[in-house]
Amino acid sequence: MADPLPIVRTVKDLRAATLPWRRAEATVGVVPTMGALHDGHLALVRTARAECDRVVATLFVNPAQFGPDEDLSRYPRREAEDAKILAREGVDVLWAPPVEEMYPPGFATVVHVSGITDRLEGEHRPGHFDGVTTVVAKLFTQTQADRAYFGEKDYQQLQAVRRMAVDLDLPVEIVGVPTVREQGGLALSSRNEYLSAEQREIALALNRILFALADRVAGGADPVAEAEAGREALLAAGFDAVDYVAVVDAETLVPFEPAAGHPGRALAAARLGGTRLIDNVPVAPRG
Ligand code: AMP
Numbered sequence: 666m667a668d669p670l671p672i673v674r675t676v677k678d679l680r681a682a683t684l685p686w687r688r689a690e691a692t693v694g695v696v697p698t699m700g701a702l703h704d705g706h707l708a709l710v711r712t713a714r715a716e717c718d719r720v721v722a723t724l725f726v727n728p729a730q731f732g733p734d735e736d737l738s739r740y741p742r743r744e745a746e747d748a749k750i751l752a753r754e755g756v757d758v759l760w761a762p763p764v765e766e767m768y769p770p771g772f773a774t775v776v777h778v779s780g781i782t783d784r785l786e787g788e789h790r791p792g793h794f795d796g797v798t799t800v801v802a803k804l805f806t807q808t809q810a811d812r813a814y815f816g817e818k819d820y821q822q823l824q825a826v827r828r829m830a831v832d833l834d835l836p837v838e839i840v841g842v843p844t845v846r847e848q849g850g851l852a853l854s855s856r857n858e859y860l861s862a863e864q865r866e867i868a869l870a871l872n873r874i875l876f877a878l879a880d881r882v883a884g885g886a887d888p889v890a891e892a893e894a895g896r897e898a899l900l901a902a903g904f905d906a907v908d909y910v911a912v913v914d915a916e917t918l919v920p921f922e923p924a925a926g927h928p929g930r931a932l933a934a935a936r937l938g939g940t941r942l943i944d945n946v947p948v949a950p951r952g
Pocket residue numbers: 697698699700704705706708709814815816817818819842843844845846852853854855
């Protein structure tokens with residue numbers, strides 16, 4: 666059996682845990698999560714474990730990134746189980762602060778990345794990315810990690826965090842890890858637990874439609890027309906609502922211009938009952 670994982674609750678104890686590593690000039694990786702771990706999270710942890718001397722996983726269900734009508738209260742929480750999984754994966758410390766430690770009384774600072782966060786998720790989840798970038802900036806300064814691991818599953822988040830790290834000269838390398846999918850292609854997500862068996866079948870259409878439209882755009886089809894056709898295909902497949910389907914520049918997330926010669930990314934968000942699913946795939950122009 667793996668040794669139990671130390672769970673740290675205060676910034677002071679986190680500093681005490683990581684100070685000897687820093688003194689030894691060990692490279693430190695951080696893997697931010699909201700818990701309810703699945704194989705997508707584990708891909709991040711394993712990449713960090715392979716690349717860093719020490720790994721801190723974080724577990725914080727961040728109220729600041731949930732809107733008032735979102736699923737904060739029902740978000741799955743199972744810290745003890747998550748800690749066992751992370752211990753088996755060789756993580757060194759679990760940083761799981763209470764909300765009052767992260768946001769003490771009087772907390773008043775927001776880290777806002779403009780541009781990248783304006784559209785797509787930003788349009789449909791006002792305030793979401795401010796919550797993300799503020800807490801991620803704090804996680805970076807708290808852990809003083811050399812490398813931080815994020816999933817491509819949350820592609821706009823990954824690009825916003827990259828932008829923030831560059832703009833604020835944060836001494837951390839942002840590493841993106843490809844999306845882990847179930848058989849059938851559904852991207853693993855803690856929110857998949859909300860889906861009924863019937864909804865799970867419909868959910869498979871999200872990745873199928875995105876891969877198909879990305880392939881057509883890569884072959885020269887019009888990105889705007891394909892995105893519109895993708896929206897209709899999602900509704901026809903049984904999704905209750907489609908927040909967006911878009912093909913964008915993979916770095917800046919502005920609308921995709923095939924002639925620019927940059928890689929693109931096709932992204933979508935759609936709803937099944939009360940569950941909101943997101944996914945994205947690369948668009949690599951041929952020839
Ligand atoms: P979350 O706990 O949902 O906030 O996710 C924590 C991290 O895991 C984020 O960087 C996510 O992008 C990443 N992640 C979530 N699902 C997947 C997946 N299916 N494949 C790869 N990374 C993922």
